[in-house]
Amino acid sequence: MMPAIFMKTDRKIAGLLETVMRREKWLKKWLALGAGLTAAASAITLAGWAVSTRILEHERFTLEEVELDFPDLPAAFNGLRIVQASDMHLSLWTPPERIRRGLELALQQQPDLFVLTGDFVDSPRASNGHRVQKALAGLQAPLGVYAVMGNHDYWGDTLDYLHVTRALEQAGIPLLRNSHQRLERNGESIYLLGIDDVRERWGSLRLTLQNVPPQAFKILLAHEPDIADVTSRYDIHLQLSGHTHAGQIRLKSMRPPRLPALGRRYIEGLHRVGDMWLYVNRGLGGGLPPWRFNAPPEITVITLYRSPRLDQVKGHATTTAKAGRPPAAAV
Numbered sequence: 001m002m003p004a005i006f007m008k009t010d011r012k013i014a015g016l017l018e019t020v021m022r023r024e025k026w027l028k029k030w031l032a033l034g035a036g037l038t039a040a041a042s043a044i045t046l047a048g049w050a051v052s053t054r055i056l057e058h059e060r061f062t063l064e065e066v067e068l069d070f071p072d073l074p075a076a077f078n079g080l081r082i083v084q085a086s087d088m089h090l091s092l093w094t095p096p097e098r099i100r101r102g103l104e105l106a107l108q109q110q111p112d113l114f115v116l117t118g119d120f121v122d123s124p125r126a127s128n129g130h131r132v133q134k135a136l137a138g139l140q141a142p143l144g145v146y147a148v149m150g151n152h153d154y155w156g157d158t159l160d161y162l163h164v165t166r167a168l169e170q171a172g173i174p175l176l177r178n179s180h181q182r183l184e185r186n187g188e189s190i191y192l193l194g195i196d197d198v199r200e201r202w203g204s205l206r207l208t209l210q211n212v213p214p215q216a217f218k219i220l221l222a223h224e225p226d227i228a229d230v231t232s233r234y235d236i237h238l239q240l241s242g243h244t245h246a247g248q249i250r251l252k253s254m255r256p257p258r259l260p261a262l263g264r265r266y267i268e269g270l271h272r273v274g275d276m277w278l279y280v281n282r283g284l285g286g287g288l289p290p291w292r293f294n295a296p297p298e299i300t301v302i303t304l305y306r307s308p309r310l311d312q313v314k315g316h317a318t319t320t321a322k323a324g325r326p327p328a329a330a331v
Contacts, residue, residue: 129166
């Protein structure tokens with residue numbers, strides 16, 4: 001049943017979701033076929049674990065740097081450094097100690113603002129909630145650390161997601177669930193928006209934007225990137241997402257064979273969607289199998305600059321993306 005918080009006024013997002021989920025139905029037959037291979041795959045997983053740490057990339061944390069210019073960024077926020085982490089998928093297979101190494105790399109970047117874009121756990125069990133609290137302990141930034149939920153954070157029984165929300169609360173991290181936070185610096189402000197998970201039907205863009213001044217500079221945290229086709233119509237400057245893992249295991253010359261619903265159009269990196277910038281983070285963890293190949297785990301540093309070209313249309317600005325650089329201390 002669709003939660004009441006997913007309002008009818010969000011018809012465009014609801015329509016996008018329904019279209020995507022209908023297309024997914026045929027995949028269930030193939031997933032059922034693959035279930036018979038799970039036991040064999042598990043055995044291979046255990047046998048190859050020691051080798052995989054050398055061959056695969058799930059522990060090779062990389063740093064991606066992006067610079068964006070906006071003519072209407074408030075002057076007080078010129079040079080704002082945002083660090084984004086996403087998709088930790090904490091579980092027995094992805095321990096908090098591994099994720100913490102990626103987060104320590106993030107803290108070394110001295111962010112002004114730290115954002116977390118969902119899927120903290122692979123499934124919302126009590127044990128995984130404890131792992132979240134351990135991984136996130138002590139995260140801080142001058143303008144704060146903020147989070148949104150992902151689809152995996154809601155999987156399970158009706159109230160299992162509370163294991164995740166309580167862990168975030170205990171770690172002192174505000175959770176934006178169809179809400180926003182006004183960030184102030186030197187008498188000027190921007191708005192950080194957080195839409196709840198759309199794939200699990202909790203998201204409401206109407207509630208997220210409620211009472212936000214139309215002319216305000218707006219940054220949206222949204223777990224699923226493909227909703228950018230809708231959110232870009234609402235005068236949002238920048239959307240930060242995760243969800244896709246960039247396919248997690250893929251060949252560079254081919255489109256990833258495994259991508260989630262609402263994560264098949266914008267797979268990774270920087271995109272221009274209408275007048276809005278979208279950045280899709282590859283994430284830190286991964287679903288089963290918990291390996292990565294040609295999609296290394298990522299910490300993103302996004303620096304915002306006020307463009308001197310004030311006569312430009314909003315967002316028509318230069319951008320520089322610096323490819324992953326795995327510092328030796330973080331590998």
